[in-house]
């Protein structure tokens with residue numbers, strides 16, 4: 403039974419009229435709260451930072467929901483009632499408790515060492531092993547069990563990201579109860595193979611439960627995706643959704659073609675037919691909450707910090723880089739391009755500085771440790787080559803910055819340089835634009851970041867082409883005021899309009915409209931025609947499942 407403190411949708415926005423009084427659950431690997439325990443054993447709770455957290459927090463201002471996620475470390479059973487109470491009462495959150503070995507295998511082992519590299523076109527870094535796959539499945543079952551205990555008729559569940567790609571399937575099985583189809587049960591049995599732990603289930607069917615999934619990373623081309631040994635299971639995992647969302651049209655297209663080529667399923671531009679249901683597919687580019695940055699720049703302390711930094715960098719063009727220290731962010735590529743720029747334009751030595759913030763990330767994974775050494779070496783070499791007694795071309799920080807300091811840094815920078823080799827979206831570019839109303843700096847953006855599809859007004863570059871990036875740096879530092887102002891006007895308009903709140907509410911509104919019964923006649927007719935045509939492309943491995951049209955029971 404859901405306690406009455408659960409937030410119910412009570413939005414004044416008329417487009418949420420259908421959803422009034424319904425319950426929305428957002429499930430993400432991490433809770434938006436950082437929980438710490440001091441030496442005396444006392445727990446402390448603090449809002450976290452980061453892209454996903456800030457996007458969902460922005461959305462939370464427009465629509466209330468319960469957030470379910472992993473608390474980030476092992477909390478012993480005796481303390482859980484206290485933690486649960488604080489989380490629910492103060493933050494509308496619910497923790498999913500995982501044992502250390504499961505959390506490690508799920509997060510570092512499978513999510514960040516298998517799915518992450520593969521989805522970012524780094525198959526060489528992918529280390530598949532059965533044990534981590536087992537932990538991934540086990541963690542997804544544990545999440546499903548917790549989420550299920552909060553579901554009532556009419557609940558909408560929105561699952562986030564690659565850590566939880568089996569959750570929609572498991573959850574659908576749990577809410578369908580005894581009415582789950584034979585093939586659905588077969589798939590569930592397959593992914594529960596080898597899991598010894600018992601999970602609390604119920605055979606009661608819960609009506610009218612909607613499940614949505616959003617992938618924050620790219621979905622790679624099927625030529626890359628097909629490398630994954632458990633490629634079929636992961637696709638099945640999310641196909642039990644009503645709505646599946648991606649940042650860009652390309653990612654959605656890659657997903658659809660993987661469904662056709664790997665599972666032999668009939669697809670349409672807006673969905674996949676699976677188990678007699680239609681899993682709708684759409685693009686929902688994420689954004690930020692620009693007002694939080696704009697307002698922050700008005701604070702006296704931030705203004706005074708901006709003045710201080712402006713004085714410190716007086717007469718010097720500042721290029722800012724803000725990246726988690728992740729191999730997808732293309733930090734070595736950025737450094738190579740800067741080196742080339744300074745080599746070809748020695749007149750700029752001493753007049754351009756790169757302030758590069760490298761936020762520590764996933765430090766338990768070996769590839770991240772290796773990257774740190776590579777970057778340290780490059781920074782040392784370039785500073786050694788172009789530095790003087792009073793000047794260093796790169797200010798490198800391996801840490802995270804407080805929000806005020808980050809805003810001040812964005813505001814004083816003349817250029818923001820993003821060279822990701824792949825990036826689902828890249829919110830740093832949005833944040834920089836939000837903080838540039840006064841300076842109207844130049845955005846240089848990798849064509850491999852999802853943001854490049856939306857941020858018209860940026861200089862778009864191929865980060866692998868050092869000459870092109872070096873030329874872009876030169877163009878940026880010499881760009882005239884009018885061109886900068888015109889570009890910034892376009893960028894700022896977009897960032898303001900397509901905010902995190904816009905992203906979240908568009909997804910939820912779309913999910914609430916999905917019908918899984920035979921009243922969706924338009925969709926069914928299109929499907930029937932597709933089925934006659936058969937799968938459009940060659941099938942990779944496996945068998946084409948016999949198309950079955952059963953009336954969906956959700």
Ligand SMILES: O=P(O)(O)OC[C@H]1O[C@H](O[C@H]2O[C@H](CO)[C@@H](O)[C@H](O)[C@H]2O)[C@H](O)[C@@H](O)[C@@H]1O
Pocket residue numbers: 432452453454455457563618619688763764825826827828829
């Ligand atoms: O939680 P971590 O392991 O520390 O990683 C931080 C987040 O990294 C990824 O971010 C992605 O989501 C952003 C928002 O949609 C997007 O702009 C960016 O391109 C992606 O890389 C990850 O997907 C999140 O789950 C992590 O929280």
Ligand SMILES: O=c1ccn([C@@H]2O[C@H](COP(=O)(O)OP(=O)(O)O)[C@@H](O)[C@H]2O)c(=O)[nH]1
Pocket residue numbers: 451452453454456724726759761801802803804808827828829830831833
């Ligand atoms: O010290 C810092 C610097 C940045 N960020 C935030 O990290 C997020 C990075 O999001 P992005 O989409 O660019 O990439 P991700 O790291 O999620 O892959 C942005 O919201 C930044 O404000 C942070 O939490 N701490």
